[in-house]
Amino acid sequence: MTADTKQVIMDTARAMVQARGYSGLSFRELAKEVGVKSASIHYHFPTKGDLGAALARRYADEAIEIFDAFLEASPDIGACMRKYTDVFRSALSNNNRMCLCGIMAAEHDDLPAEVRAEVDRFTDVNIRWLIKLLSRGKSKAAAGAIAQRALAIFAAVEGAQLVARGRGDIAVYDQAIEAYRTAGLLP
């Protein structure tokens, strides 16, 4: 029955970072939200960098699982891509939040090294998955062109999220994604 405090801390912290960024995450606010004292957060995560890195690490790990499940569930490239963009959409629909690593990328310069490393890994995870998806069928397609396109898709999706968040209007995200598809950027 023990609602593992450490997990509750991580869940709450993730939500707060997705809303206000890494620099906007405060131990005191986080503790209050969780229902403990800030010293208890430090017990589980000695430094803020430890917490941030743990968040980004779990985020990237979960992304691998979720995305790979898409590939296994459907052989259709377009269907998988729609599921992919829907994942980023769901962050916005959850109180106008952003991708954890997208918002952290904006804070790049202020991030502790261990956090930055995990954020980078999230980007890698996405691009590798997109490459895997785009490579389906095209057994002999130029690897370079596919990698470039995967990178562009990831960037475009993150950008759509960023702009839609700024507008506070999820319809902006939907419109951008639709335009990407119309233009042929998305399969």
Next chain:
Amino acid sequence: MTADTKQVIMDTARAMVQARGYSGLSFRELAKEVGVKSASIHYHFPTKGDLGAALARRYADEAIEIFDAFLEASPDIGACMRKYTDVFRSALSNNNRMCLCGIMAAEHDDLPAEVRAEVDRFTDVNIRWLIKLLSRGKSKAAAGAIAQRALAIFAAVEGAQLVARGRGDIAVYDQAIEAYRTAGLLP
């Protein structure tokens, strides 16, 4: 000969925000960089929100001038678009900085209302300009489709900048833009 302190403050502050975000801007650090005391910053900009709003306002105003000059200088849509993407590229080449309003969009929730208003205006400025550009020639093109495409282009460019910055590699930006062009998102 008088290097107007207020202008120096704004120039320095803009560079700092483009590097570390609005929340990363500190009156003390800014003052040290400028060579005055933090109280002097408050003299010119009573609150941090005043400063942030002034920065975003000038940024949007300058964007209007720069972008419109592109339209007047060349009748070619592709050439104008290249100049447009080069503007965002130059932020990255200036010590891996970001678009002022792009990085502020990520901090959306923590922004004072007056700052957020100017950030929003920058987005408007961009989209309106892109609509003007895309409308060239296509006198009867569906306005809705063009507006949607303009929004998507802006989002994609901001995203390319965000991801490239995270990677600390301007080549990432160039690749994404090139892929947008290849896919047909950019004219």
Next chain:
DNA sequence: CAAGGGCTATCTATCGATAGATAGGCGGAG
């Protein structure tokens, strides 16, 4: 022309709030 009042731009010094972090104690479970 000279004197004085007020304005501009800056300084020193300090405020209360909040940041992350730490030392040490207490209570319950194994």
Next chain:
DNA sequence: CTCCGCCTATCTATCGATAGATAGCCCTTG
């Protein structure tokens, strides 16, 4: 009895913001 998990209490550093003083300049007025 020990150790885990959380607590109280506190520290240092920094944040934005303010008060009050001052030096220099311009404008007015006698």
